[in-house]
Amino acid sequence: MSRYFYWCVALAVLLANPLNALAATDADLQAIREQIQQLKQNYEQRITQLEQRLQQAEANSRQAESVAPQAQTAAQQPTRSGTGASSESGFNPAVSLILSGTYGQFKQDTAVAATGFAMSANNPGYTQGLSLKESELGISANIDPQFRGVATFALAPAGGISVENAFVQSSVLGNGINLKMGRFFSGLGYLNEQHAHAWDFVDQPLVYRVLWDNQIGEDGLQLKWLAPTDMFVEVGGELGRGRGFPGTDRQNKNGAGAGVLFAHVGDDIGIEHSWRAGLSLHETRRVNAVSTGVPDLLSTAGGVSNRFSGDSRTAGLDFVWKYAPNGNIRERYLKLQGEYFRRNESGLLTYNLATTDSYAVTQSGWYLQSVYQFMPNWRTGLRYDQLDPGIASVGALNAGNVIGNYAFNPSRLTWMVDYNPSEFSRLRLQLARDNSRQGLPDNQLFLQYIMSLGAHGAHQY
Amino acid sequence: MKTKQRVVSVKANPRLSEGYAVARKILYAFLLLLISGNVHAALNVFACEPEWAALTQQLAGNQASIYTATGALQDPHRVEARPSLIARARRAQLLVCTGAELEIGWMPVVLRESGNSAIQPGSSGNFEAAQYVSRLEVPTRLDRAEGDVHASGNPHIQTDARNFLPIAEALSKRLIQLDPANTQLYQQQYTAFNQQWRVAIARWEKQAVSLKGVPVIVQHKGFPYLNNWLGLKQVAELEPKPGLEPSAAYLGSVLNELQQHPARMVLRAAYQDGRPSEWIAQRAHVPAVMLPYTVGGTPQATDLFTLFDDTIQRLLEGLK
Numbered sequence: 001m002s003r004y005f006y007w008c009v010a011l012a013v014l015l016a017n018p019l020n021a022l023a024a025t026d027a028d029l030q031a032i033r034e035q036i037q038q039l040k041q042n043y044e045q046r047i048t049q050l051e052q053r054l055q056q057a058e059a060n061s062r063q064a065e066s067v068a069p070q071a072q073t074a075a076q077q078p079t080r081s082g083t084g085a086s087s088e089s090g091f092n093p094a095v096s097l098i099l100s101g102t103y104g105q106f107k108q109d110t111a112v113a114a115t116g117f118a119m120s121a122n123n124p125g126y127t128q129g130l131s132l133k134e135s136e137l138g139i140s141a142n143i144d145p146q147f148r149g150v151a152t153f154a155l156a157p158a159g160g161i162s163v164e165n166a167f168v169q170s171s172v173l174g175n176g177i178n179l180k181m182g183r184f185f186s187g188l189g190y191l192n193e194q195h196a197h198a199w200d201f202v203d204q205p206l207v208y209r210v211l212w213d214n215q216i217g218e219d220g221l222q223l224k225w226l227a228p229t230d231m232f233v234e235v236g237g238e239l240g241r242g243r244g245f246p247g248t249d250r251q252n253k254n255g256a257g258a259g260v261l262f263a264h265v266g267d268d269i270g271i272e273h274s275w276r277a278g279l280s281l282h283e284t285r286r287v288n289a290v291s292t293g294v295p296d297l298l299s300t301a302g303g304v305s306n307r308f309s310g311d312s313r314t315a316g317l318d319f320v321w322k323y324a325p326n327g328n329i330r331e332r333y334l335k336l337q338g339e340y341f342r343r344n345e346s347g348l349l350t351y352n353l354a355t356t357d358s359y360a361v362t363q364s365g366w367y368l369q370s371v372y373q374f375m376p377n378w379r380t381g382l383r384y385d386q387l388d389p390g391i392a393s394v395g396a397l398n399a400g401n402v403i404g405n406y407a408f409n410p411s412r413l414t415w416m417v418d419y420n421p422s423e424f425s426r427l428r429l430q431l432a433r434d435n436s437r438q439g440l441p442d443n444q445l446f447l448q449y450i451m452s453l454g455a456h457g458a459h460q461y
Numbered sequence: 462m463k464t465k466q467r468v469v470s471v472k473a474n475p476r477l478s479e480g481y482a483v484a485r486k487i488l489y490a491f492l493l494l495l496i497s498g499n500v501h502a503a504l505n506v507f508a509c510e511p512e513w514a515a516l517t518q519q520l521a522g523n524q525a526s527i528y529t530a531t532g533a534l535q536d537p538h539r540v541e542a543r544p545s546l547i548a549r550a551r552r553a554q555l556l557v558c559t560g561a562e563l564e565i566g567w568m569p570v571v572l573r574e575s576g577n578s579a580i581q582p583g584s585s586g587n588f589e590a591a592q593y594v595s596r597l598e599v600p601t602r603l604d605r606a607e608g609d610v611h612a613s614g615n616p617h618i619q620t621d622a623r624n625f626l627p628i629a630e631a632l633s634k635r636l637i638q639l640d641p642a643n644t645q646l647y648q649q650q651y652t653a654f655n656q657q658w659r660v661a662i663a664r665w666e667k668q669a670v671s672l673k674g675v676p677v678i679v680q681h682k683g684f685p686y687l688n689n690w691l692g693l694k695q696v697a698e699l700e701p702k703p704g705l706e707p708s709a710a711y712l713g714s715v716l717n718e719l720q721q722h723p724a725r726m727v728l729r730a731a732y733q734d735g736r737p738s739e740w741i742a743q744r745a746h747v748p749a750v751m752l753p754y755t756v757g758g759t760p761q762a763t764d765l766f767t768l769f770d771d772t773i774q775r776l777l778e779g780l781k
Contacts, residue, residue, distance in 0.1 A: 148573075174578035176551050226551050226576050232544030266544025271532045274543045322541070326534035329541060331734055376706045376734070422705060423566075424605060453605070458570040461542050 093141035093149075094455035098197045100133040102126060106434070106444040111293070114210055114436040116389020116406035117363070119291040119306060121213035121245045125196075125203045126446065132157040133448075136164065136197065140457065146172055152195070164217065176226035178236075186216045186244070187224070187236050188262050188280035189339050190318040198459055200335075200371045201416055202430045202446045206385040207365030211314065211341050213245035216282075218258065232266040232276070246312045246343070247284045258284035266461075271327040276461060280316040286347070296351070296401050306402075308359065310347010316340065320461075333373045340366040349394070351402055357395025359402070364388045369414075377420050385412040387436070410436035426450045504640050507550050507580070509558035509568070510537055511756040512619040513590060515765045517557055519654045520633050524643050528553070533757035534732045537563055538609065538704065542570035550575035553586070555639055557632065560589025561596060563616035585638055591616055593631045594624045597685045608702025619755060621686035622662050622769050629654055661766055666691075669773050671780060676722065678715070678747075680707075680729035680738050683754070691776070696722045699737045707737045719745045726750045726779035731758035750779040 104126045113122040134157065140150040152165040167182030185193045191208060192215055204214045220240030227233040242250045242257025250257030259282070266276030286308060293303035317340045324333035342364040349359030369383035392404040412435060418428035430446040503526040508514035514529040521527075528549045531540050537559070540546075550556070550571050558564055572581060579586040596614030603612055618624045633651035637644045673692035677684075680699045688695050697715050699707045707715075719741075727738040727749045735751065742749035752772050753762035761771040 169573070171573065171581060172578040173576065176576035178574065178576045224576070226547065226574070228552050230545075230548060232548035264544070267548070268543060268545040271535075274541075274545060276544045322543075326732075327532050328535045328539075328732055330536040330539040330732075422605075423609070458542060458566050458568070460570055461544060 093139045094457065096136075096138040096452060096454040096456055098136035098138070098195075098450065098452045100135070100197065100448065100450045101131065102133055102202060103130050103447040104128050104444070105446075106442050108434070108437060108440045108442040112437050112440065113293070114206060114387055114410040115408045115438040116410070117210040117387065118294040118303065119289075119308065120210040120363075122210070123213060124209065125214055134196070136195065138457075142171070143168065146170060176228060178222075178224040178226070180222040180224075181220075183217060183219050183243075184222060186218050186238055186240075186260050186282075187222060188216070188260050188282055189316050189341070190276070190278060190320055190337060191339065192216060193460060197450045197452060200369065200379075200381050201383060201414055202428065202448050205339070205365075205367035205369070205383065206387050206410060206412055206436055207339065207341050207367055210387060211246070211343055211363070211365060216244040216247075218247075218260075219243045220256065220258075230267075232264065234264045235262070237261050242284045246286060246289075246314075246345075248287045248289050250285075250287070258282070272325065273321065273323050274461075275319065275321040277319040278317070280314075280318070282312075282314040282316075284312050286310055286312050286345070290353075295403060297403055298401055300352075304352040304401075307350040307353055308345070308347060310345055310359070312343060312345045314341055314343040316342070329373070331373075331376055335371045336369075338366065338368040340364065349398060349402065351398045355397050355401070357397035359392060359394055359398070361390045361392035363390045378417070379420070380417045381415070383412075383414040383416075385414070385436075386410070406438070408438040410438075412436055424452050424456060504636065505552050505554045507553035507556045509556070509564050510619070512765065512768070513557040513559070515756040515768075516625060516629060516632060517555075517636075519765060520629060520647060520650050521636055522646065522650055524640070524646060525555075525636075533753065533755045533762075536732050538566060540564070540567045542567045542574070546571045547574045550580065551577050553577060553580050555586050555588060555635065556580040557588045557590065559591050559616050559618065561591035561613045561616035561618075562611045563591075585635065588632060588635050590624075590628045590632070591618055593627045594618050594621075597689060598682070606702075608700070609704025615682065615685050617683045618686055620684055620752075620772075621690040622658070622665060623690060624686065625658060625765065626655065629658070657766075661769065665769050665773055669776065672773075672776055675726075675780065676724040678719070678724045678727045678741060678745075680727065680733050683730050684728055684752075687752075687772075691773075693776075696724050699727070699741060712737060712740055716741060716744055723747075726776075728752060730754035748779045750775055752776070 106128065110124045110127070111122075113120065135155040137153045137155060138151070140148065142148045148169045148171050150165060150167055150169065151163070154162045154164045156162065163183060165182075165184055167180050167184045170179040173179060187193055191199070191204065192212065203209070208214055218238060218240030220238055222236060222238045224234055224236035238260040239256040240247070240258045240260070242248060247258045260280065262278060262280040264276055264278040266274070268274045289308045290305055291308070292305045294306050295303050318338070320335065320337040322333060322335045325331065342362065344360070344362045346360035347358075348356050350356040365385070365387040367383060367385045369381060371379055371381035373379045387410040389406045389408070389410075392402070394402045394404045412432055414430060414432040416428055416430040418426050420426045426449065428446070428448040428450070430444075430448070432444040432446075434442040434444055503524055504521060506514075506517050506521070506525045506527045508517055508527055508529050510531055511529050511533050514527045517525055517527055530546050530549070531537055546567070553575075558568065578584070581587060591613070596616075596618070599614035600607065600610045600612065603610065629651060633647050636647045640647075669691045674694055676694045676696045677688075678697045678699065679695055682698055682700070682703050684693070684695070687693065697718055699712065699715060701707060701711045724745070724747055726747050727742045727745075729735065729738045729749070729751055731751055731754050735749065738749040738751075751759075752775055753759040753768055756762055756764060756768050758768075759771055761774075762768040
């Protein structure tokens with residue numbers, strides 16, 4: 001048929017140009033041959049394309065066939081709801097709202113920082129008396145076959161909205177690669193990525209409070225890779241603007257302001273035990289970080305304001321181990337977790353915003369906690385916290401006014417019990433003996449409710 | 462028609478046709494190489510629940526390397542996205558799960574963290590068994606006040622043996638689609654399973670004739686498919702709402718109810734705490750029957766066939 005077709009084309013060309021045809025030279029013939037050749041190639045290309053499309057169509061119809069309703073032998077009139085894969089929520093994004101409130105009873109002023117950490121973050125995350133906690137509004141959905149979007153807005157009780165998380169995540173890079181872009185909780189440590197409603201205690205461990213301002217969030221990107229092994233081995237890195245403490249929000253500058261590297265390994269031991277361990281590194285350059293109310297050697301009333309510029313490097317270790325009889329976490333389970341962080345800062349400290357000299361210190365902290373679900377719906381937990389403010393090397397100019405050695409390790413012991421009427425609600429009682437401020441020990445009592453309504457996404461390990 | 466065109470056009474230019482033929486040969490050789498590479502490498506299957514691992518085993522024989530994500534004594538609603546699950550999902554070529562939101566509390570995280578594009582929802586590597594059967598108890602009212610309800614119907618489809626017929630057919634097709642080199646094997650396995658299973662269903666239905674119309678109490682709404690199949694009549698549930706723990710007061714009211722509508726036995730799945738069933742069973746003077754629920758739920762339920770042998774055996778014993 002093809003040959004016939006080409007001859008027809010050639011004939012048509014000849015007929016259309018009879019004069020030229022009569023005066024056909026070798027060159028003309030050559031041109032015609034080339035044309036025919038081109039046509040032929042064109043033709044073959046199209047056949048191949050058609051073949052491919054046919055194969056695709058066949059494959060599709062095969063798939064459709066397999067999804068098509070299968071006659072069921074059931075005697076009753078059964079209901080069939082949709083033949084497509086169930087998705088989190090039609091085309092509407094999944095919307096969730098976390099409602100939480102506390103009652104706090106304690107003596108000491110929360111504005112006083114843990115001893116030796118006056119130049120660190122100090123937001124305890126709780127207040128005296130009855131109070132509403134941040135309401136957390138979450139929206140998430142697949143954007144297209146390539147991306148998924150997640151946004152979490154924190155509605156402050158006093159009014160105002162802050163963007164807690166707003167990121168897009170690729171889901172189809174394959175090969176174990178995961179990419180996140182936007183504002184997200186850093187993947188360092190174990191607790192950092194967990195949202196407040198999933199915490200096992202009312203507040204974060206002291207080490208998270210002073211070294212990460214409870215939870216470090218970054219604006220930037222995160223790349224993770226999961227190794228193709230039976231054991232869970234994951235490595236990841238982040239570049240951010242240094243928005244979250246200890247970063248100082250790099251402004252009017254190109255490049256990145258903070259970097260994170262982390263690695264996690266984990267596995268099961270039988271069906272009853274599972275564990276995960278991790279290593280994290282964080283680095284940022286702090287620029288003109290001003291701290292107020294810092295005590296000094298001169299015992300200035302109300303403390304002084306200091307300014308620090310320099311490098312901040314933090315390394316952390318984390319582990320979690322979980323045990324459930326028969327692996328059934330609905331009945332009973334035990335969770336043991338601990339983290340250790342160590343931060344080195346070195347640079348220039350300006351005492352009282354006036355006298356500048358070198359300053360370097362290594363601070364660290366750790367916690368160990370365990371939560372035991374002793375019967376369905378009921379859990380109890382115990383946590384021990386400790387911080388080490390370290391001994392600072394202070395430049396000669398400031399040796400007489402900056403405190404280099406506090407000789408006190410802040411600590412705290414916390415106990416909690418919570419009742420979970422369902423997966424979506426939790427009521428908690430927490431008692432703590434807080435010894436984080438030298439000479440100001442405190443007994444604390446908290447009552448808390450945490451409820452989640454709407455779509456509730458799966459929790460991380 | 463298309464082959465005819467191809468043959469003639471190839472003839473039109475012998476030199477081109479030779480080049481074409483060589484190119485094709487290379488292509489075929491390459492494809493053959495790819496396929497032969499797969500012949501020895503077993504298909505990596507991630508089964509969410511033991512019953513789907515067992516079914517895949519029936520349909521793929523040694524051709525599949527199967528990892529089972531949950532145990533028979535684990536509540537399938539309450540599983541954590543453990544690191545081991547994420548690591549196993551990373552290399553899986555086929556995910557075989559119940560679907561219908563049974564795994565909604567953990568699977569989304571596993572899928573997201575796995576970084577495996579082949580098994581994401583909607584792709585051919587993601588098989589949801591519940592799509593191939595008619596689901597019961599699809600709620601008309603979606604409200605969390607109703608407890609842990611599943612929007613797409615009750616997901617505990619594995620308690621009706623008949624459900625395995627359409628699921629096996631669909632799963633076999635999926636295996637062939639993912640691993641066409643072993644089409645013949647999968648077809649043979651399916652044909653054999655289909656035959657044996659139909660014979661077994663007839664046997665089970667005959668054995669279970671005396672169960673028809675028997676009133677039962679269930680601990681969790683986990684048996685509508687079993688009831689539908691064998692004709693058991695569910696008169697009460699021990700969970701006030703699906704997924705919520707029964708309180709003593711609620712159990713008391715169930716007991717009162719039982720005075721009016723007596724039941725013959727209390728059913729629970731192997732993974733469930735036995736205490737509520739035992740409590741009611743003692744007071745209502747009826748036997749508490751623990752059913753394997755899935756493969757591995759009892760020592761006797763070692764595969765799909767023995768799962769139903771044992772289920773019916775235990776039900777009949779409860780009737781005595």
